[in-house]
Amino acid sequence: xxxxxxxxxxxxxxxxxxxxxxxxxxxxxxxxxxxxxxxxxxxxxxxxxxxxxxxxxxxxxxxxxxxxxxxxxxxxxxxxxxxxxxxxxxxxxxxxxxxxxxxxxxxxxxxxxxxxxxxxxxxxxxxxxxxxxxxxxxxxxxxxxxxxxxxxxxxxxxxxxxxxxxxxxxxxxxxxxxxxxxxxxxxxxxxxxxxxxxxxxxxxxxxxxxxxxxxxxxxxxxxxxxxxxxxxxxxxxxxxxxxxxxxxxxxxxxxxxxxxxxxxxxxxxxxxxxxxxxxxxxxxxxxxxxxxxxxxxxxxxxxxxxxxxx
Amino acid sequence: xxxxxxxxxxxxxxxxxxxxxxxxxxxxxxxxxxxxxxxxxxxxxxxxxxxxxxxxxxxxxxxxxxxxxxxxxxxxxxxxxxxxxxxxxxxxxxxxxxxxxxxxxxxxxxxxxxxxxxxxxxxxxxxxxxxxxxxxxxxxxxxxxxxxxxxxxxxxxxxxxxxxxxxxxxxxxxxxxxxxxxxxxxxxxxxxxxxxxxxxxxxxxxxxxxxxxxxxxxxxxxxxxxxxxxxxxxxxxxxxxxxxxxxxxxxxxxxxxxxxxxxxxxxxxxxxxxxxxxxxxxxxxxxxxxxxxxxxxxxxxxxxxxxxxx
Numbered sequence: 117x118x119x120x121x122x123x124x125x126x127x128x129x130x131x132x133x134x135x136x137x138x139x140x141x142x143x144x145x146x147x148x149x150x151x152x153x154x155x156x157x158x159x160x161x162x163x164x165x166x167x168x169x170x171x172x173x174x175x176x177x178x179x180x181x182x183x184x185x186x187x188x189x190x191x192x193x194x195x196x197x198x199x200x201x202x203x204x205x206x207x208x209x210x211x212x213x214x215x216x217x218x219x220x221x222x223x224x225x226x227x228x229x230x231x232x233x234x235x236x237x238x239x240x241x242x243x244x245x246x247x248x249x250x251x252x253x254x255x256x257x258x259x260x261x262x263x264x265x266x267x268x269x270x271x272x273x274x275x276x277x278x279x280x281x282x283x284x285x286x287x288x289x290x291x292x293x294x295x296x297x298x299x300x301x302x303x304x305x306x307x308x309x310x311x312x313x314x315x316x317x318x319x320x321x322x323x324x325x326x327x328x329x330x331x332x333x334x335x336x337x338x339x340x341x342x343x344x345x346x347x348x349x350x351x352x353x354x355x356x357x358x359x360x361x362x363x364x365x366x367x368x369x370x371x372x373x374x375x376x377x378x379x380x381x382x383x384x385x386x387x388x389x390x391x392x393x394x395x396x397x398x399x400x401x402x403x404x405x406x407x408x409x410x411x412x413x414x415x416x417x418x419x420x421x422x423x424x425x426x
Numbered sequence: 427x428x429x430x431x432x433x434x435x436x437x438x439x440x441x442x443x444x445x446x447x448x449x450x451x452x453x454x455x456x457x458x459x460x461x462x463x464x465x466x467x468x469x470x471x472x473x474x475x476x477x478x479x480x481x482x483x484x485x486x487x488x489x490x491x492x493x494x495x496x497x498x499x500x501x502x503x504x505x506x507x508x509x510x511x512x513x514x515x516x517x518x519x520x521x522x523x524x525x526x527x528x529x530x531x532x533x534x535x536x537x538x539x540x541x542x543x544x545x546x547x548x549x550x551x552x553x554x555x556x557x558x559x560x561x562x563x564x565x566x567x568x569x570x571x572x573x574x575x576x577x578x579x580x581x582x583x584x585x586x587x588x589x590x591x592x593x594x595x596x597x598x599x600x601x602x603x604x605x606x607x608x609x610x611x612x613x614x615x616x617x618x619x620x621x622x623x624x625x626x627x628x629x630x631x632x633x634x635x636x637x638x639x640x641x642x643x644x645x646x647x648x649x650x651x652x653x654x655x656x657x658x659x660x661x662x663x664x665x666x667x668x669x670x671x672x673x674x675x676x677x678x679x680x681x682x683x684x685x686x687x688x689x690x691x692x693x694x695x696x697x698x699x700x701x702x703x704x705x706x707x708x709x710x711x712x713x714x715x716x717x718x719x720x721x722x723x724x725x726x727x728x729x730x731x732x733x734x735x736x
Contacts, residue, residue, distance in 0.1 A: 157529050159525075190521075190522070191519065194518075194522020197548075198522065198547045199547060208498060209500045209504045211500075213508065216509075220510075238507075
């Protein structure tokens with residue numbers, strides 16, 4: 117079963133890892149948000165891409181979900197001692213990724229080529245694609261002004277009240293090589309439990325992606341459980357955008373696209389409302405606390421997805 | 427006694443540290459070679475400047491002489507795993523220096539300003555000046571072609587046979603702010619035991635520096651002991667340039683500039699030849715194996731220097 121998964125950071129990476137456990141490598145392509153990519157200390161940093169790749173490679177920090185396991189922060193301590201910007205947590209091993217990515221970007225290699233080579237070096241067998249090789253930075257419009265995503269998310273710790281989002285340059289960005297082809301060949305598309313506003317919407321803003329995803333059987337997994345997120349500001353964003361955060365709100369967010377929607381057992385009472393949107397609900401345990409949980413959820417989602425494939 | 431010391435890497439840094447131990451901080455300015463500066467992995471790296479500053483700050487690796495104490499190499503290991511260039515040893519703490527220097531260079535700050543601020547952050551009280559804020563890369567002409575300095579020195583481990591050196595752009599480079607003023611105000615100038623060809627000659631190639639140094643009482647300390655160097659390729663370079671490596675050869679290298687010359691006790695028999703060049707010799711133990719050795723040599727050099735000051 118050829119599957120394309122769309123993913124952002126930690127939650128998306130976990131389900132991608134579950135899918136990678138459940139499927140042969142050649143059957144899975146993960147398309148990753150790069151709207152939160154930014155340049156920091158002269159380095160090209162792709163936080164979501166790294167989180168997905170580190171997770172798939174078994175290199176991710178099991179406590180934070182982002183960054184690398186067994187990490188040290190000696191370079192960052194040194195930068196801080198010199199009065200440099202210390203707000204973005206750059207581990208030493210992680211820095212190696214950014215240094216080499218930056219070196220290759222400067223010599224003209226595309227992010228998708230670099231990602232392919234990094235995955236090979238890390239032993240990641242499933243295909244991981246950035247949504248685009250073109251920069252499409254997410255701008256967060258807040259009551260305190262417009263903020264580049266990482267300044268909003270990390271420096272300001274997602275505290276400012278959001279009013280909207282712009283995916284800068286999305287209309288002229290090209291999908292990375294393989295993105296549209298993978299979607300067109302997919303038997304089904306899965307939206308991982310990632311932030312709809314700033315992880316999945318940026319991917320869907322790349323010309324052609326939304327239509328290609330909509331043309332396939334499409335199932336989303338709710339990142340909101342019991343009105344809250346396991347991680348990240350998605351629930352806070354819904355509230356600030358004037359929408360009660362819930363699994364139902366996520367289903368509505370994508371309702372024109374979805375065939376199926378997976379919501380947590382604690383939200384089972386929302387299944388009827390989702391069904392009334394014309395979306396088939398699946399109630400399942402979605403909180404992935406362990407690697408086994410990831411695989412179990414992936415298997416449940418794949419079984420559900422199977423029912424949409426002729 | 428206002429002293430200006432010219433220094434390259436490890437040997438120069440050690441005597442600079444000795445002088446810093448022996449003089450009030452306001453009496454010492456160290457002018458450092460930047461001819462071996464280069465860009466690597468997108469980072470602005472100033473190896474000699476860092477060696478001098480780390481040494482003065484007590485942060486230097488006591489075994490290698492370069493790099494930092496208690497260092498880890500996790501970022502470099504990660505770069506190597508990704509197939510990136512791993513030939514230049516970049517420690518994690520050291521990387522912090524390069525990252526912050528690069529960030530500040532990109533925002534338009536000059537190397538001399540950055541160095542001043544770094545020294546303040548590291549608690550270095552003596553003044554450390556790069557020879558120039560302009561890039562003056564040393565090109566090593568070898569029988570295998572022209573090589574940028576670090577490729578010759580680190581990547582090729584100083585193996586190719588040298589034929590000469592070019593300090594690219596030196597004729598149009600400006601001395602860093604304070605360099606000429608410090609030389610003009612100095613009661614004496616000391617050439618640290620650094621490589622004449624690729625550490626001190628580049629400094630002297632900056633317009634105005636040679637004349638300003640020559641106008642003051644000037645004492646050099648031989649980097650060659652018993653025909654060899656404690657560290658680095660200076661002796662090999664002399665041989666390849668057709669000159670028998672010796673303290674005498676170093677004295678001849680600078681003979682038009684020098685008032686005094688300090689050579690090691692093992693080379694005492696060369697004192698007469700040095701005297702016949704019109705240079706007053708001082709025979710002293712010059713091999714600095716400990717911090718105390720550095721101070722003892724500095725004190726001996728300063729006592730010697732005193733005899734040239736009216």
